[in-house]
Amino acid sequence: MTWISKSVTGLGLLFLAHACYSAHEHSALHSTSTAALSSIASHSTTASNVTSLPIDISIETVVAVFVICVGLVLGSPELRPIQWRVWAGKIEREGEKGFMSSDGTVDKDYVGNPFRVLESRPGFIDIRKQRKEFAEWVREGGVAVGAPKS
């Protein structure tokens, strides 16, 4: 995807540079010819020196702008869903792959699973079992090993 957008943009820039150069040359030629004509005919035609660009340069400019535009849109990063459920579903389904930027690295603001806190919380403590264990330990004459002797 990325090389497509880059090559399209480069092609458009090439067209645009050519159109710019053509327009500049045309205006230079046209102004010198009208200057020569006006010096011959002694008319001041400076007002209408370069109002008419040749149609091929116009078309080339418009096409070049459109092509660069397509290239830039193709090169822009993917949009992200703004609704929480759609966004979280996308993360669940695609993981990091859905948030790659065009050069293959994961975006900096990728946060991972939004429900990570819920998924890693500890389970319930079996308090009865712990109490039973403690009672057995006391019955066996339990003095803690490391506990200070009174």
Add this chain to the structure above:
Amino acid sequence: MLTERQLQISPIVQESVMHNTKTLTTLHNLTASLFGVGAGILGLESYPGFLFYLIFSLITSALVYAFRVRPGFIEESQAQGNSGMGRYFRNSMELWTGGLFEGLSGFVLTWTLFYGLVRA
């Protein structure tokens, strides 16, 4: 617009909103200066120049819709009915007119620059 209650029921991810807005703004700034180059080469003056900018900005938005919004929309509609623009933007005007005024200064800048360069 969404009410408080609707926001509670279906919350919105602020990071994604910012990311989408930033993407659109960058794109519109870039393309606006590009349109300025085009308008300067064509030698447009006054209203035709701004009309050129308006038309090409709308074309850019349409391209964004076609290449970026539409694929996600198709993916979504297979899953659950209608959503369209609401998947990426809070309302559709954000896409169509959002970048129109941000890029205008860049457009005028390069427009005058290239008009002067070509017509010099």
